[in-house]
Structure formats: C-alpha cells, structure tokens
Amino acid sequence: MTEFGGRVSSLLTNYDITFWLLLCSALDSGIPVAPESRPCTALPFREVAVKPLNPELARTMASLNLLLVDSKVTDDHQDGEKLKAGVARTLFGKRFEKARAYLETTQFPLETVLELPERQSRAEAQDSPTVASLCAPTESTLGEIFAAIPRLQKKPDLEKPMRAFGETLGGYLYLWDALSDRESDRKKNRFNALEVTSVSS
DSSP states (O other): OHHHHOHHHHTTOOHHHHHHHHHHHHHOOSSOOOOEEEEOSSOTTSEEEEOOOOHHHHHHHHHHHHHHHHHHHHHHHHTTOHHHHHHHHHHHHHHHHHHHHHHTTSSOOHHHHHTHHHHHHHHHTSSSOOHHHHHHHHHHHHHHHHHHHHHHTTOGGGHHHHHHHHHHHHHHHHHHHHHHHHHHHHHTTOOOHHHHTTOOO
16 A cells, blocks of 8 residues: 555555455465564554565555545545545545556446445435345445456355345445444434435434
8 A cells, every 4th residue: 555555545454355355365376575664653663564466466455455445435425524525535536546547447347336325325315115125236346346357356156146246245344334323323314224215223
C-alpha cells in the first residue's frame, strides 16, 4: 500500500484486504520466498516479518483496497454522511483514481466493484425487498473479486469454487453489517435490511 499509494494510504489497510492477502499467499504455489523484515505501518520503528507477493498481485491488492475504500465513501455519502465522505475524497481522491487506472489494465472486474453502491441502492429502493434480494449485490461483487484471484495466479480450476465462496461470504458480511448497525440505523432512521424485512435479532 505504501509503495502504491503512499504512507497515508497504507493506513487504510482493513480486514477485507488483509484476508485477501492471506488467501493470495496461501494460494501462491510459486517458488517459496522467505519472509522479509519490514517496518510496521503503524509503528515504523518496529519491524515485522512479511511474506512478499509477486509485484502484479501486490499492486492489484493495493488498488483493490483503495477501490473498496472509495466504494465505502460513496456509500457514506448516500447515507447522509456528506462531510465525512467529502473529507475522504479530498484526502484520497487522486489515489482512488490511480487505483482505478491500474485495475483497468488488468483482468480485474473493475466495473462490478464500482457499480456496487448503485446496485445496492436499487435493491434497497424496491417496494418489497427480501433478504435474498438485498444480499445479492454484495454477493455477486465478492463472487467476482474472489473469482479474479485464481485468474491472477493462473489457477483457472479454482475460479468456480472461489466464486461460490465469495458469494457466500458476501451475503454473510452484508447481513452482519446490518445486524451490527441495526440500533444506530433505527435511531437515525436509516435503511437497515433486517428492519425492512422484519427479521428479528
């Protein structure tokens, strides 16, 4: 992240991208590479052992991380948190553009990720949404992302099971987010999948 978008952008590293990096590392069957000692992002004076990925995959993951943050900023803006979203765009707008530009040169499903906020908004605007219809945009997006990982690592036989895994995880994460935010969404009168579908917690 630091090499691709600068030290500030490295602070945006989140659980999603950490999980994908672990997954990429586990799937990497190339020549074994010994972990390298590198400065910790949060505490530069502390060194940690890091297993390097191949450069193309590392740049793709860094770009994906920034793209997911960009999608979250768009979602925050749609949820009414315009000040928070505006600050993020001011700080990271150029980095978001760099991430998009790089992913356009790869086989990554860029449009699917970029269209997620709009597809999610349409799903939430339905007259009678169901849990399945509300989960569908996130499920399909994560399915595409997970299917892209084995393509990047030249392992097409893993594309189908990875897509299925991504879709299942996407549905779980969408519902978990709804459950975690249920009380705050209720107080702020914001959309919540569990509220509109009358799912009891």
